[in-house]
Amino acid sequence: MINVIILGSGKVAKHLYTAFKVIPEVTIRQCYNRKGILLDDAQAQEDITTDLSQLKNADVYILAISDDSIQPVSEQLPFTNRLVVHVSGGKSIDVIDPKNNRGVFYALQTFSHGKEINFEQVPFCIESDNPVDQKLLSSLAGFLSKKVYPISSHKRSIIHVAAVFVNNFTNHLFSIGHDICQEHHIPFEILHGLIEETALKIKEMPPDKAQTGPALRNDTKTIEKHLNTLSVASQKEFYSTFTKAIQTKYGKEL
């Protein structure tokens, strides 16, 4: 049995809580957050504390809190020599105060409120100070997912940059597509299938092979027409930058 305490009440805290709750080998001993928020409707108020000094004993303390609060909160913990982990993709293991054993428990996925996650295929990047903790984190992640990887802080930060491109920036492109549709009274839903297929395709072929479109074909007439269609300056800028980048990558000149 692994005893867990979750700190934080945001997106990751809630998703981890929901996932751990149904694992027989895991007990969520307690949760901490500043406002005393329940992590789900069924949680008992007495299992929540808003006071770090009231934290119970546990095998692992999961800091599912904003990146910048990991260090100060870890410093405020009123105990030493226990296992304290954060869940951030971008932060080093070193931001945790070394008075405790440190670790990372990073789920490489995008979490939102109100969108369920099946953890089974979510890659967990784990890291720790010592082999005993590594084994515990590996077991803990293994209860949730089939994909558990020991990854150094350096490698994780690189994965995190790549994730920013394929998740955050991609979503911004969706939002531009959404704006273009909205401006012209076209339901954005018409693009849903295309978006899904774009994502699924790279499971079957590398993105370089999946690339299509006017930029790749060096179709200057369509490119010009598109630039004229776009009325928002930043959309035009993105269009030109991507077109140039695709043409440079695949060896065609404008």
Next chain:
Amino acid sequence: MINVIILGSGKVAKHLYTAFKVIPEVTIRQCYNRKGILLDDAQAQEDITTDLSQLKNADVYILAISDDSIQPVSEQLPFTNRLVVHVSGGKSIDVIDPKNNRGVFYALQTFSHGKEINFEQVPFCIESDNPVDQKLLSSLAGFLSKKVYPISSHKRSIIHVAAVFVNNFTNHLFSIGHDICQEHHIPFEILHGLIEETALKIKEMPPDKAQTGPALRNDTKTIEKHLNTLSVASQKEFYSTFTKAIQTKYGKEL
């Protein structure tokens, strides 16, 4: 029964051929392409012509050929007053020679060789000169898909720009993610689940609500670290441009 002749042997021609082949209400009377390529292994050589003057009679001629060849090939067709359609998102119905009845049969999806498509959920944007042809194209699309929309050339060209953002440019972001992983010997597959979830999420919430990441959080430390991690100039440029755009859109200043 609708008699169809498909011109072209590329991605769209092959996918349409495969899809129509199993529709009892559709007969593919003949196919044309310059090299006499079979559209699938089972096709009989005599059903292919490389000579436009040998084209048989049909209810509709589908020009599934490169955008820039639609006009010249439509001019070379040795008949008049029949229904000739193209399948392009970006081209107006007017590029087809008006000696024939003109139409558009645009499947809003991304097609690649070797990646099967289930047409049932693919939106078809159809357009024509007259109500009779409109009805025929609507039936034809309706055999393949549940989503058939009459869309003008102008609206279609806007949908096409939006599609370039969410498909072509998105795929380029995947390719940058792939390059970053490759440079650091990280298997790109680790990002597959995140990419899939990023795409699926916008079916449940608008992209503006799904936006996350260091740019949105105005997390300057992480942004700086990421820019230092990136070694390729164009990757740095994309990172900065997206970061600025996200911060502008959601009202935060760098």
